[in-house]
Amino acid sequence: MEVRNDEKGLAACYVRQKEALKHYIASRIDRPDEAEDVVQDVFERLWKHKDFISPEAVVSLAYKVARNLMADRQRRYRKENDVWGELFYTQETLQDTTEEKVSFKELKLMFDRLVFALPEKRRKAYCLSFFENLTPSEIARELSVSKRTVEQHILLARKDIKTQLQKEYFRYG
Known part of the structure; x- marks a missing residue:
């Protein structure tokens, strides 16, 4: 493959x-x-690999990267909404009283x-995913484990938290 430096x-x-x-x-x-923001991310990714992109492929590659980034963002939004959505739905459906604010x-x-x-490892993977919005691949690199291990840690963390929240909240609620 011919290496190019086509910054212009x-x-x-x-x-x-x-x-x-x-x-x-x-x-x-x-x-x-x-x-x-997504457009900036698209061209940032293309810029990182500019030496290997042919000028003829830049436009189609930009749209392909955009589709992938949009899919990543949608997955993150759904993941955020899993736990937070339940918490905020509960908060919004409550009357605006002091007791309910304390409960929330x-x-x-x-x-x-x-x-x-x-x-520890499950918490790190979950926090990097949930609070830092890192992808499983990024987390895997940071924690020096496989992507599949990260996905498993996140899945188990979400399941544990949801189960325990339901048990404890309904015990007190």
Whole structure:
């Protein structure tokens, strides 16, 4: 494979394609205001591999990277909504009374305690995924384990937290 250093071609593509790509992304994600961020992420990824991208493939590759990034973001949003959605739904459906505010704060403290009580590796993987929004591949590199191990840690952590939250919340609620 011929190695290229086509910085000017990539920069020209960015100038020509950024608005079209932004509209493409905005029409396909739940949070259109984040389209600009996704466009920046697309060209950041392309820039990292600019030496290996042929000028003819830049535009189609930009859209392929955009689709992958949008899918990653959607997965993260769904994952965030799993636990937080339940917590906030509970909070929103309650009357706005002092007792219910205290109850919600207790539920949040319970959640924090359950996260802290997870086994160390599971907690690290879960926190990096849930709070830092890292992908399993990124977490695997950071923790020096396989991607599949990270996925398993996250799955088990989510299951443990959800089960314990349900048990403890309904015991007190």
